[in-house]
Amino acid sequence: MTGQEVRVSTSSRPRPRGVPAERVMSLLRTSxxxxxxxxxxxxxxxxxxxxxxxxxxxxxxxxxxxxxALHALADRERARLGRxxxxxxxxxxxxxxxxxxxxxxxxxAEAAWLARHGVGGTVVGFLAVLAPLSAVxxxxxxxxxxTLPDGWASPSPALWVVRDWSGVxxxxxxxxxxxxxxxxxxxxxARRQLRLGRRLLGRSDGDxxxxxxxxxxxxxxxxxxxxxxxxRIERSLHDGAQNRIVATTVLMGAARRSLAGxxxxxxRLLDQAQDAAELALAELRAVVRSILxxxxxxxxxxxxxxGLAAASAVPCTVEVDVPVxxxxxxxxxxxxxxxxxxxxxxxxxxxxxxxxxxxxxxDRVHALVRDxxxxxxxxxxxxxxxxxxxxxxxxxxxxxxxSPAGGPTEVEVVVPCGS
Ligand SMILES: Nc1ncnc2c1ncn2[C@@H]1O[C@H](COP(=O)(O)OP(=O)(O)OP(=O)(O)O)[C@@H](O)[C@H]1O
Ligand SMILES: [Mg+2]
Numbered sequence: 001m002t003g004q005e006v007r008v009s010t011s012s013r014p015r016p017r018g019v020p021a022e023r024v025m026s027l028l029r030t031s032x033x034x035x036x037x038x039x040x041x042x043x044x045x046x047x048x049x050x051x052x053x054x055x056x057x058x059x060x061x062x063x064x065x066x067x068x069a070l071h072a073l074a075d076r077e078r079a080r081l082g083r084x085x086x087x088x089x090x091x092x093x094x095x096x097x098x099x100x101x102x103x104x105x106x107x108x109a110e111a112a113w114l115a116r117h118g119v120g121g122t123v124v125g126f127l128a129v130l131a132p133l134s135a136v137x138x139x140x141x142x143x144x145x146x147t148l149p150d151g152w153a154s155p156s157p158a159l160w161v162v163r164d165w166s167g168v169x170x171x172x173x174x175x176x177x178x179x180x181x182x183x184x185x186x187x188x189x190a191r192r193q194l195r196l197g198r199r200l201l202g203r204s205d206g207d208x209x210x211x212x213x214x215x216x217x218x219x220x221x222x223x224x225x226x227x228x229x230x231x232r233i234e235r236s237l238h239d240g241a242q243n244r245i246v247a248t249t250v251l252m253g254a255a256r257r258s259l260a261g262x263x264x265x266x267x268r269l270l271d272q273a274q275d276a277a278e279l280a281l282a283e284l285r286a287v288v289r290s291i292l293x294x295x296x297x298x299x300x301x302x303x304x305x306x307g308l309a310a311a312s313a314v315p316c317t318v319e320v321d322v323p324v325x326x327x328x329x330x331x332x333x334x335x336x337x338x339x340x341x342x343x344x345x346x347x348x349x350x351x352x353x354x355x356x357x358x359x360x361x362x363d364r365v366h367a368l369v370r371d372x373x374x375x376x377x378x379x380x381x382x383x384x385x386x387x388x389x390x391x392x393x394x395x396x397x398x399x400x401x402x403s404p405a406g407g408p409t410e411v412e413v414v415v416p417c418g419s
Contacts, residue, residue, distance in 0.1 A: 026405040031183045034190035035128060037084060041117075041193045042125025044077045048118035055114075063098050067107070074110040074201055077117070081197050088202045089213060113200035117193075124189050130156075131182045138175025142168050215396075222394030228387065236287045244280035248273045292332055301331045301365075305358050308339055313346040314371065315353045322360040330417040333391050334358065334367045340384045341369035341411045349373025349409060360417075364397075368412045375407035388413070 051069055059066045071094060078088040095101035102108075134156035145153040145162055153162045155171040156178075162171060251273035258265045295304045302320040309316040325331070338356055345354045351373030358367045379385035379401060388411075392399040397415035 023406045027183060030404075031186050034186035035132065035182070037190040037194065038125055038128035038186065040080050040083075041121050041190070042128065044073065044080060045117050045121025045125050047073055047076075048114050049122050050118075052114055052118040067098070067101055070107070070110055070114060074113065077113070077197055078201050081194060081201070084194060086194055086198050088198050109200045113197065116196060116200070120196075121193060124193060128186065128189070131178050131186070135175050135178035135182055138171050138178060141171040141175065145171075218393045218396060222390075225387065225390045225394050228390075233287060233291065236283070236290070240283035241280045241287065244276045244283060247276040248280065251276060292328065293335060296328070296331050296335055300325060301334060301358060301360075304331075304335050305338055305356060308335075308342055309356060312342045312354065314342075314349075314351050316342065317353070317355045319355070319357045320359075322358060322365075324360060326360060326365055326417045329395065330365055330415050333395055333397070333415055334365050334413065336391065337367060337388045337411065337413050338369060340388050344377065344384060344411075345369070345371045345373065345409075348377070349375075349407070351407075351409075364414050364416045366412075366414050368410060370408055370410045372408050374405075375403045375409050376405050377401060377403035377409050377411075385411070 051066070051073060055066050055070075075090055078090060081088045091106040095104040095107050137156045141153075141155065141162075145168065150163065151161055154160065155162070155174050160167070162168060251269050255266045255269035255273060258269065293304065295307055299307070300322065302322045305320055306318055309318045326334075338358070342354065342356070345351050349371045351371035354369065354371040356367070356369050358365065377385065379389060385401065389399045389401075392413045392415060395415050397413055400410070400412045402412075403409040
């Protein structure tokens with residue numbers, strides 16, 4: 001690996017401190033969201049468990065309606081996943097007969113989901129309800145246990161009976177453990193449940209058809225990105241070089257008219273025309289550079305990324321491992337992602353340092369920009385991040401933005417580039 005480091009010192013800024021209240025609010029929001037997801041999952045899990053028991057008991061006798069119920073329930077779960085931002089398309093074609101259904105990978109995957117979600121989702125959903133309720137009961141135990149008749153006061157779950165104050169701290173500790181489980185395990189379980197659904201219900205005979213849908217979407221994104229880029233170039237030419245050239249021609253005309261009578265005015269107008277022409281040239285050069293930065297062809301991706309780091313307003317460390325060149329479009333996409341992310345760090349993050357990683361794997365380029373700033377980046381807040389996402393998706397790559405309130409912010413892309 002040819003990891004290198006570039007440190008660029010800048011004027012010292014106050015280090016942003018994670019505001020504890022903000023962090024706690026963000027943690028509570030995440031656990032609340034996870035709880036909501038798990039409760040939704042609990043609903044479909046109970047239905048799945050019911051259908052599973054039904055299928056095992058009388059499924060053979062009522063195979064067709066059972067199959068239809070399975071499809072309906074799987075579609076309901078797909079809709080639920082969609083509400084949480086995981087688009088899981090309904091298989092375009094459903095197996096007509098029982099024999100065909102048995103051979104259909106999508107139906108078999110739905111049956112596997114039914115068994116796993118029916119059992120696992122019910123247990124997880126039950127725990128998701130139990131944990132926060134038990135946390136509240138056990139943490140507030142000191143406030144009310146003494147009002148109960150002797151022998152009735154127990155923690156949740158009722159593992160032992162509390163008869164005097166010496167037994168109370170253990171119950172409060174148990175409450176803290178329930179609260180920790182709600183906050184820490186809830187989001188993990190919710191994520192796993194959503195992923196399981198997407199993995200099993202997102203499969204179909206037409207994995208190929210899904211791929212076609214995905215390609216159509218990214219092709220549209222590619223065209224959008226292309227049009228946006230053309231519009232940007234058109235605006236730059238129109239507002240910059242074109243205006244200067246118009247000014248040059250007007251000045252030249254005036255100079256020509258003043259040729260006979262007033263040589264001083266002619267000389268002044270020609271000077272102005274020359275200045276305007278030089279400005280037009282400089283603006284044309286800038287536009288050309290922005291189309292495909294020459295630094296990429298001159299110094300390659302590694303050199304270009306080092307150049308960006310050196311110009312960064314926030315101290316920047318770089319780790320580059322790019323032993324071979326990648327296609328120009330891949331290098332340009334990764335370069336523009338790093339450039340946009342570093343500009344955002346300087347403009348919005350309040351960070352004191354930023355780290356850039358760029359690695360070339362045999363079949364892809366991976367890039368990551370991580371800052372220690374205040375977080376809260378949102379691609380809906382501007383055009384820069386959304387433009388990068390469209391550009392990366394258009395190349396069949398993946399893009400991830402992690403930026404919880406309080407920081408840190410990570411922008412990561414993986415762009416395939418063949419081997
Ligand atoms: N590293 C970061 N740290 C904190 N907030 C960020 C960071 N990057 C982006 N943001 C937030 O996300 C929003 C969207 O960023 P984006 O790059 O899309 O737009 P922008 O930088 O505001 O404008 P432009 O369209 O010129 O790029 C920003 O307005 C900013 O509030
Ligand atoms: Mg931006």
